[in-house]
Amino acid sequence: MKNVVCLFLVLFSVQAFSQIHDPVKWKTSVTKISDTEYELVATATIQGQWHLYSQTVPKDGPVPTSFVFEGNANYLKKGNTKEGTGHEIDDKVFNMRIKYFAKTADFKQRIKVKNNKAFKVNAVVEFMVCNDTQCLPPKEVDLVFDVK
Numbered sequence: 708m709k710n711v712v713c714l715f716l717v718l719f720s721v722q723a724f725s726q727i728h729d730p731v732k733w734k735t736s737v738t739k740i741s742d743t744e745y746e747l748v749a750t751a752t753i754q755g756q757w758h759l760y761s762q763t764v765p766k767d768g769p770v771p772t773s774f775v776f777e778g779n780a781n782y783l784k785k786g787n788t789k790e791g792t793g794h795e796i797d798d799k800v801f802n803m804r805i806k807y808f809a810k811t812a813d814f815k816q817r818i819k820v821k822n823n824k825a826f827k828v829n830a831v832v833e834f835m836v837c838n839d840t841q842c843l844p845p846k847e848v849d850l851v852f853d854v855k
Contacts, residue, residue, distance in 0.1 A: 763806065769805070
């Protein structure tokens with residue numbers, strides 16, 4: 708019986724210390740600009756003291772946020788993905804000036820539709836987050852935008 712209790716305590720303590728951090732949640736929306744133009748919006752909600760890096764990060768810095776939109780016959784991409792203002796700091800860890808986002812970040816991509824039928828745009832966002840004591844490895848998340 709003593710061994711079972713010890714085993715349970717060891718397993719419980721390992722579980723308590725091996726929490727997986729997932730500090731960024733993504734949400735998508737679509738805004739109609741005109742009869743032929745839409746804006747795809749990816750919104751990141753960032754927990755606590757974590758921060759998400761910009762799409763434009765100097766060489767040898769952290770992994771920048773990037774989007775890959777899967778092409779299909781229903782739309783054409785217009786320009787590059789735009790991002791909000793964010794914060795710029797002189798980062799002591801990477802020893803460079805870096806733009807990042809705290810709490811929330813919006814990324815917007817304009818598209819031109821080729822017809823009037825509803826369709827989905829699939830995309831993948833790759834990003835990296837850090838706080839004052841650690842950085843998490845880059846992560847990829849699938850996004851889906853419903854264009855109606």
